[in-house]
Amino acid sequence: MSSPRRSVDGRPAGSGAGAGGGGSHPGSPAHGSHGGSGGSKFEFQSLLSNRSPGAEPSSAWLRASESPLHRRGSFPLAPAAAPQPPPPPLPEEDCMKLNPSFLGIALRSLLAIDLWMSKRLGVCAGEKSSWGSARPLMKLLEISGHGVPWLAGTAYCLYRSDSWAGREVLVNLLFALLLDLVLVALLKGLVRRRRPSHNQMDMFFTFSVDKYSFPSGHATRAALVSRFILHHLVLAIPLRVLIVLWAFILGLSRVMLGRHNVTDVAFGFFFGYIQYSIVDYFWLSPFNIPAVFALWSHK
Numbered sequence: 001m002s003s004p005r006r007s008v009d010g011r012p013a014g015s016g017a018g019a020g021g022g023g024s025h026p027g028s029p030a031h032g033s034h035g036g037s038g039g040s041k042f043e044f045q046s047l048l049s050n051r052s053p054g055a056e057p058s059s060a061w062l063r064a065s066e067s068p069l070h071r072r073g074s075f076p077l078a079p080a081a082a083p084q085p086p087p088p089p090l091p092e093e094d095c096m097k098l099n100p101s102f103l104g105i106a107l108r109s110l111l112a113i114d115l116w117m118s119k120r121l122g123v124c125a126g127e128k129s130s131w132g133s134a135r136p137l138m139k140l141l142e143i144s145g146h147g148v149p150w151l152a153g154t155a156y157c158l159y160r161s162d163s164w165a166g167r168e169v170l171v172n173l174l175f176a177l178l179l180d181l182v183l184v185a186l187l188k189g190l191v192r193r194r195r196p197s198h199n200q201m202d203m204f205f206t207f208s209v210d211k212y213s214f215p216s217g218h219a220t221r222a223a224l225v226s227r228f229i230l231h232h233l234v235l236a237i238p239l240r241v242l243i244v245l246w247a248f249i250l251g252l253s254r255v256m257l258g259r260h261n262v263t264d265v266a267f268g269f270f271f272g273y274i275q276y277s278i279v280d281y282f283w284l285s286p287f288n289i290p291a292v293f294a295l296w297s298h299k
């Protein structure tokens, strides 16, 4: 004789508490005539009714009506005559996805690795963190990549500029910084990924979308600005290396401060790099927007 079927928590099927008044009724596979092997509905209902309200939504709960044992005609011993009332609809989080796609599994794994790495790298997230003493330095780096000094600095240099070539570069840098601000705000508002739980929200001058973390605005700006500078300023090699290092360390500091997950910064770098290509494509010059450059003609 086969042993009785067991529910996931190890109890024999039909022995669980809160099974909806016994769970076995005529017409149900759990009903006595089919022995223990047909008790799946009872088991699943029992499991569902035992769940605590805050239980993990991604747990593998199987909707009884989706069980192969309950598919119409798939269980040869099920009595056909007795009508069954339709099971009450279950909340979405109680259903198991039976065939998660490869992409879904890959994405979930990537996110799990991302969260784990970000937590481990967040060594300056608080004063009491392992590298908490380096926090002021990280915050200084944060200001070096903030939108306010970059916008204000570029506007000031543009105002003081006395050459047409300089003005052209600075107008485009201003355009790049504004474009970056708008695109990052749009993406943040669209994706709405929360900042890591270990982040302290003590950032200097933020917008409301800056409560979201994807993508990192500092990383997009670092990639955009450094690519811009490397293209349009003639600099000695050590300075060029310094600019690339600054961008990389700024991105790393976002994760170390606990402001971002690694993927926020990685995508931010990629997005900033692409943004430069957009700026380059729509390059503003006295030939295509004479009106803007005419602002200086009376000076």
Ligand SMILES: CC(C)=CCC/C(C)=C/CC/C(C)=C/COP(=O)(O)O
Residues within 6 Å of the ligand: 146, 147, 148, 151, 181, 203, 204, 205, 206, 207, 210, 212, 213, 215, 216, 217, 218, 219, 254, 259
């Ligand atoms: C002139 C004007 C309105 C400037 C606004 C500049 C501004 C507030 C930029 C936001 C910078 C910021 C806090 C970005 C967030 O960076 P994450 O790396 O934390 O995403």
